[in-house]
Amino acid sequence: MIAARxxxxxxxxxxxxxxxxxxxxxxxxxxxxxxxxxxxxxxxxRYGLRLAAARKVxxxxxxxxxAIREFAAQRTxxxxxxxxxxxxxxxxxxxxxxxLREWATQRDFYWRGAALRGLARRAERLPRDGDDLAAxxxxxxxxxxxxxxAYSRFGSLLLGNGxxxxxxxxxxxxxxxxxxxxxxxxxVPPLQPLLDALVDRRTFLGDPWAxxxxxxxxKALKAWLGDGWPATANDLDDxxxxxxxxxxxxxxxxxxxxxPAPVADPQPAPTGGFEVMSCRNGDLFVSWSAAGEVxxxxxxxxxxxxxxxxxxxxxxxxxALPPFxxxxxxxxxxxxxxxxxxxxxxxxAPGRMPPAADEWLKRLARAIEEASAPSLASGMRTRFExxxxx
Amino acid sequence: xxxxxLPLLLLATTxxxxxxxxxxxxxAGFDYTxxxxxxxxxxxxxxxxxSIRGFMQREVPGGDPVNAFMLVNDGxxxxxxxxxxxxxxxxxxxxxxxDIKTGVVTVTGxxxxxxxxxxxxxxxxxxxxxxTVN
Numbered sequence: 102m103i104a105a106r107x108x109x110x111x112x113x114x115x116x117x118x119x120x121x122x123x124x125x126x127x128x129x130x131x132x133x134x135x136x137x138x139x140x141x142x143x144x145x146x147r148y149g150l151r152l153a154a155a156r157k158v159x160x161x162x163x164x165x166x167x168a169i170r171e172f173a174a175q176r177t178x179x180x181x182x183x184x185x186x187x188x189x190x191x192x193x194x195x196x197x198x199x200x201l202r203e204w205a206t207q208r209d210f211y212w213r214g215a216a217l218r219g220l221a222r223r224a225e226r227l228p229r230d231g232d233d234l235a236a237x238x239x240x241x242x243x244x245x246x247x248x249x250x251a252y253s254r255f256g257s258l259l260l261g262n263g264x265x266x267x268x269x270x271x272x273x274x275x276x277x278x279x280x281x282x283x284x285x286x287x288x289v290p291p292l293q294p295l296l297d298a299l300v301d302r303r304t305f306l307g308d309p310w311a312x313x314x315x316x317x318x319x320k321a322l323k324a325w326l327g328d329g330w331p332a333t334a335n336d337l338d339d340x341x342x343x344x345x346x347x348x349x350x351x352x353x354x355x356x357x358x359x360x361p362a363p364v365a366d367p368q369p370a371p372t373g374g375f376e377v378m379s380c381r382n383g384d385l386f387v388s389w390s391a392a393g394e395v396x397x398x399x400x401x402x403x404x405x406x407x408x409x410x411x412x413x414x415x416x417x418x419x420x421a422l423p424p425f426x427x428x429x430x431x432x433x434x435x436x437x438x439x440x441x442x443x444x445x446x447x448x449x450a451p452g453r454m455p456p457a458a459d460e461w462l463k464r465l466a467r468a469i470e471e472a473s474a475p476s477l478a479s480g481m482r483t484r485f486e487x488x489x490x491x
Numbered sequence: 492x493x494x495x496x497l498p499l500l501l502l503a504t505t506x507x508x509x510x511x512x513x514x515x516x517x518x519a520g521f522d523y524t525x526x527x528x529x530x531x532x533x534x535x536x537x538x539x540x541x542s543i544r545g546f547m548q549r550e551v552p553g554g555d556p557v558n559a560f561m562l563v564n565d566g567x568x569x570x571x572x573x574x575x576x577x578x579x580x581x582x583x584x585x586x587x588x589x590d591i592k593t594g595v596v597t598v599t600g601x602x603x604x605x606x607x608x609x610x611x612x613x614x615x616x617x618x619x620x621x622x623t624v625n
Binding site for chain 1: 516554561565592593613
């Protein structure tokens, strides 16, 4: 009303500076509201309530970013749910993109993969500055984390780089993830990795990782084929069903595909091992057989056979290790020790490795080094550092 | 005497309700959105005895034994935050608690399928009265 009556008064009002470091009242009130939802997304007592709050915050786009930043500045950020929700939302407002980019580029941020997924999904709608965006995604193509590799290649694919499928990829999970994402985005990838995944039943120390990839592949292929999905393919142990599916996929994609043979765990079966799961530094899988055959990788691609006396001594020392009571609270990165005689299946948080276990694993690394596999041994030692007792 | 024999006879003649093995490929094999009609292959599992393999997770951080837990398909979080159709909310019998186990477990019990709302939002679609965790 003042403005309507007096342009001079309006001019004076506009010329008055706001107090330094003080937001307009409406913005401050809005931040306070979002702050409640951010807090709720992190610490509501029920999972579903946290999920709903995270989606609400993510749906607000840039409006909620100041509250998220304030929350992150006050405490250790521990809401992967919120990051996932922002990644899965659609906002391409600059504050949201800046936040995702900051998270994705922080090597020590546990959930940088989720942040990168959010940017990759939006790749075609992101502002481009020459080739900078393509180069930025490309910079993660060889990241130690398989999630970072898969999502950065997905981003590159959406920017037009079809070569991503030809890049070497040691982790079978990443191959399936990239192909499934591409198919979901309407960029038909080579389909053989998805078909192969359907009948892969490998496990790692009891964890059916390949079955999860099979489920992921099946879901992606089902969505792509829609009503064309053959009912017989619901039972993938049925060779005829798999053949029918292969024929359909081949026809629709015009790719030459073959019906894969089922894949099972390598023999001799592992009797123990350990895994490092790290969103920061990548995963490491090491298992061993009763005869001292040590395998590296989810697919056990690298094998080192320890001499009988060396392995016997290591086995004796391992059996004599004191019981492990507590591995600390695992938030994301963790080391799992798993073996029998005595039975051990323990997840360990960073900085919480029992010293006796640390010592034994270092002995194992030394034995592997002496068995002419120094790079594998060095890789192990590097990864133990994060978990060594502090 | 008859009072004791009759239940035994009933037990002997009633077919045992064998739990049906159910996988996350079925439970999570669709994109869930709030209010949607759930697929028939999951609604037909409502109130059935089932066994499901997965990973135990706490609903809230802590270290104490639990009476309730979430069963999820992914122990490493590599698929992101589990969506509601990727979680079975399991409750142990009254007064029973257990530690969260590391690695894959098989949970057996009666499954309930359908949206459950709390404070106006859907908080779960799969619940189980868990009888055993192995």
